[in-house]
Amino acid sequence: MSSETKQILTTDGIPLEVSLKKAEKKNKIKAFLLVAPLLLFLIITYIFPIGEMLFRSVDDRMVTNMLPKTFKAMEKWDGKELPPEEVFEAFYLDYKFLVEKKTFGKLATQLNYEKNGFKSILKKLQRKMKKFEQGNYKEQIMNVHKRWANVEYWRAIKRRAPDITYSKYLKAMDMYENEDGKISQVSEDRRVHRILWLRTLEIAFFVTILCFLMAYPIAHLLATLPMKYSNLLMICVLLPFWTSLLVRTASWMILLQQQGIVNDFFVWIGLVGEENRPEMMYNKTGTYVAMTQILLPFMVLPLYSVMKTISPSLMRAGKSLGGTPFVAFWKVYFPLTIPGIGAGCLLVFILAIGYYITPALVGGASGTLISNQIAFHMKSTLDWSFASAMGLMLLTGVLVIYWIYNKLVGVDNIKLG
Amino acid sequence: MALPKYTETRYRIWHYFYLFICTCVFFFLIAPLFVIFPLSFNAEEFLVFSDGMKRLDPDAFSLRWYKDMIYGTKNPWGLATKNSFIIATFATIGSVILGTVAALGLSSRHMPYKGIIMATLISPMIVPLIISGVAIFFFMAKAGLAATHTGIILAHIVLGTPFVVITVTATLSGFDHSVTRAASSLGSDPVNTFMKITLPLILPGVISGGLFAFVTSFDEVVVVLFLAGLDNTTIPIQMWTGLREQLSPTILAVATCLIVLSTLILVTAELLRRRSERIRGISR
Numbered sequence: 001m002s003s004e005t006k007q008i009l010t011t012d013g014i015p016l017e018v019s020l021k022k023a024e025k026k027n028k029i030k031a032f033l034l035v036a037p038l039l040l041f042l043i044i045t046y047i048f049p050i051g052e053m054l055f056r057s058v059d060d061r062m063v064t065n066m067l068p069k070t071f072k073a074m075e076k077w078d079g080k081e082l083p084p085e086e087v088f089e090a091f092y093l094d095y096k097f098l099v100e101k102k103t104f105g106k107l108a109t110q111l112n113y114e115k116n117g118f119k120s121i122l123k124k125l126q127r128k129m130k131k132f133e134q135g136n137y138k139e140q141i142m143n144v145h146k147r148w149a150n151v152e153y154w155r156a157i158k159r160r161a162p163d164i165t166y167s168k169y170l171k172a173m174d175m176y177e178n179e180d181g182k183i184s185q186v187s188e189d190r191r192v193h194r195i196l197w198l199r200t201l202e203i204a205f206f207v208t209i210l211c212f213l214m215a216y217p218i219a220h221l222l223a224t225l226p227m228k229y230s231n232l233l234m235i236c237v238l239l240p241f242w243t244s245l246l247v248r249t250a251s252w253m254i255l256l257q258q259q260g261i262v263n264d265f266f267v268w269i270g271l272v273g274e275e276n277r278p279e280m281m282y283n284k285t286g287t288y289v290a291m292t293q294i295l296l297p298f299m300v301l302p303l304y305s306v307m308k309t310i311s312p313s314l315m316r317a318g319k320s321l322g323g324t325p326f327v328a329f330w331k332v333y334f335p336l337t338i339p340g341i342g343a344g345c346l347l348v349f350i351l352a353i354g355y356y357i358t359p360a361l362v363g364g365a366s367g368t369l370i371s372n373q374i375a376f377h378m379k380s381t382l383d384w385s386f387a388s389a390m391g392l393m394l395l396t397g398v399l400v401i402y403w404i405y406n407k408l409v410g411v412d413n414i415k416l417g
Numbered sequence: 418m419a420l421p422k423y424t425e426t427r428y429r430i431w432h433y434f435y436l437f438i439c440t441c442v443f444f445f446l447i448a449p450l451f452v453i454f455p456l457s458f459n460a461e462e463f464l465v466f467s468d469g470m471k472r473l474d475p476d477a478f479s480l481r482w483y484k485d486m487i488y489g490t491k492n493p494w495g496l497a498t499k500n501s502f503i504i505a506t507f508a509t510i511g512s513v514i515l516g517t518v519a520a521l522g523l524s525s526r527h528m529p530y531k532g533i534i535m536a537t538l539i540s541p542m543i544v545p546l547i548i549s550g551v552a553i554f555f556f557m558a559k560a561g562l563a564a565t566h567t568g569i570i571l572a573h574i575v576l577g578t579p580f581v582v583i584t585v586t587a588t589l590s591g592f593d594h595s596v597t598r599a600a601s602s603l604g605s606d607p608v609n610t611f612m613k614i615t616l617p618l619i620l621p622g623v624i625s626g627g628l629f630a631f632v633t634s635f636d637e638v639v640v641v642l643f644l645a646g647l648d649n650t651t652i653p654i655q656m657w658t659g660l661r662e663q664l665s666p667t668i669l670a671v672a673t674c675l676i677v678l679s680t681l682i683l684v685t686a687e688l689l690r691r692r693s694e695r696i697r698g699i700s701r
Binding site: 023024027028030031032033034036037038039041042043045046047049050052054056179189205206214215217218221233234235236237238239240242243244245246248249250251252253255256257258260261288293296325350353355356357360361371374375378384387388391392394395398399402 | 428431435436437438442443445446447449450452453456459464465466515516518519521523525527528529532534535536538540541543544545546547548549551552553554555556571572574578582588632636638639642643651655657660661664669670672675676679681682686687701
């Protein structure tokens with residue numbers, strides 16, 4: 001607007017531009033105020049606790065606070081040979097304090113995460129300590145158990161000195177920080193987590209592929225059949241979608257058991273003998289079959305909603321221009337369904353990668369995923385910081401896919417039912 | 418889908434092959450649910466079809482496991498059912514209120530940072546349940562709400578709101594805003610306009626979002642596993658425990674009831690969806 005033009009004023013004499021901006025701002029605030037309650041609720045009960053997981057996964061002040069004198073004395077120790085007398089004395093005083101406060105069990109658990117074998121020697125020390133004499137603690141502690149004379153254990157204690165640690169993340173990748181502060185891999189027979197991560201990716205990937213291969217034909221059929229038939233068939237997709245996950249898993253447990261119907265059928269058609277019915281549950285097969293069936297509706301629905309919008313005349317045009325039905329399908333129809341394929345595959349992959357219930361029930365030992373490991377550490381070993389670290393690694397992966405999904409499909413385009 | 422008469426044989430064969438594949442997939446989807454029905458009426462306690470059942474002998478069928486579900490000694494299902502309904506009802510109410518109000522704000526064209534806020538509000542649906550479970554558990558433990566109904570209800574509101582937000586924003590996307598402007602020009606205040614004009618029009622979307630929230634809460638196991646104490650056991654928790662320990666026919670009786678319930682919910686949701694499409698068709 002050039003300055004010579006007379007400013008347009010509203011009835012109360014304020015320039016229109018200012019007045020409009022004011023109204024816009026008011027509307028913005030109004031809209032935001034409507035969203036605010038839910039946003040605030042989610043931030044407090046959900047987003048913030050996830051942040052706390054991050055904090056928990058790196059927080060290592062527990063041991064630092066339990067052994068303040070020891071770590072102070074250890075500052076001067078280079079970690080090459082056994083620590084000097086002052087360190088032993090400081091450790092004795094710290095530990096004595098913990099024994100008096102009856103919190104020494106926590107220290108044993110924490111140090112045992114760092115190096116196996118701490119639990120028993122700390123217990124032994126606690127029993128023998130009552131008879132300790134003043135002075136020369138180094139000798140007395142070393143006499144309790146030969147491991148106390150092993151420099152490795154003292155290095156393990158020193159490693160817990162900093163307030164922040166990323167050792168849990170290394171542990172989740174089957175790595176650790178060795179004595180020289182270098183990152184190295186754990187011995188081959190103990191690399192459990194990497195197998196789990198790879199298996200999670202593998203199962204999520206193949207379940208997505210299987211779902212896609214099965215969903216594409218039926219979504220196409222549903223989209224091209226006349227309404228009255230497709231509505232009926234749609235129930236076959238929607239009923240499993242609305243049915244409880246546990247009910248569906250239970251039905252697979254019945255079907256796949258060794259005396260179950262699927263095995264009966266295999267014996268009946270002569271595929272396998274009566275004597276050697278295959279194990280189809282409590283292994284990877286069970287996880288694959290059950291997860292594919294459970295996640296299939298999540299692939300069918302986005303594909304269907306995209307296919308529904310493709311006009312049948314396009315295929316006819318393709319054919320009339322000389323394409324065989326296969327060429328017409330491949331060159332005309334298939335490219336148009338790609339948005340639906342993207343949406344469905346990303347959704348199924350995201351859901352599959354974090355699956356917990358079904359693998360836990362039908363997966364056995366060889367069919368469990370990383371989620372099961374997280375639950376195991378939350379409920380059984382109570383190593384919550386390790387569970388948090390693994391959870392956040394999984395979350396990062398999911399958020400990356402979510403971000404791609406948001407870019408490609410847009411979260412506001414998710415269709416339900 | 419009938420083929421034209423001039424179709425070549427190879428395409429005809431291909432077409433029947435395609436229909437065969439589709440039939441197999443539909444069978445794979447729906448058949449597992451129907452195994453549960455007959456076995457829940459089994460007179461014996463094995464989870465296989467007995468010879469009597471194969472011969473359709475009436476003596477091989479009984480209501481034994483349904484009786485066990487309702488009157489069985491020390492049976493956990495009564496308490497679990499009560500808890501499940503209480504939790505799901507309150508979680509639904511909370512999700513619907515918070516979600517609908519937020520959806521109204523999100524659908525306004527004045528809403529700032531719409532993309533990122535929407536992504537945040539939907540995130541509980543995308544983030545793996547195990548992570549949500551761990552995070553919510555940390556919060557509830559700190560707030561002193563672990564092993565209480567309130568804690569579980571709040572957790573389920575978190576998990577249920579994305580569904581309400583999605584369905585209600587979808588309904589509002591076809592909403593004709595001139596009706597609300599007409600209402601305000603006739604002197605109605607915003608609350609009155611919402612109750613009298615907007616809500617009745619978007620009600621199908623709100624209810625179907627509510628149904629999603631209800632089902633989410635009613636089926637949810639992972640988060641409740643972290644939060645529930647002995648008094649807060651729900652149907653899914655009992656099923657989970659039962660499935661892990663021993664698969665008994667009583668569980669199948671419960672499962673049958675759940676399938677009937679989900680069928681009812683499915684029918685309601687479908688009717689609502691069609692009604693909502695009709696209303697939106699008129700308002701355009």
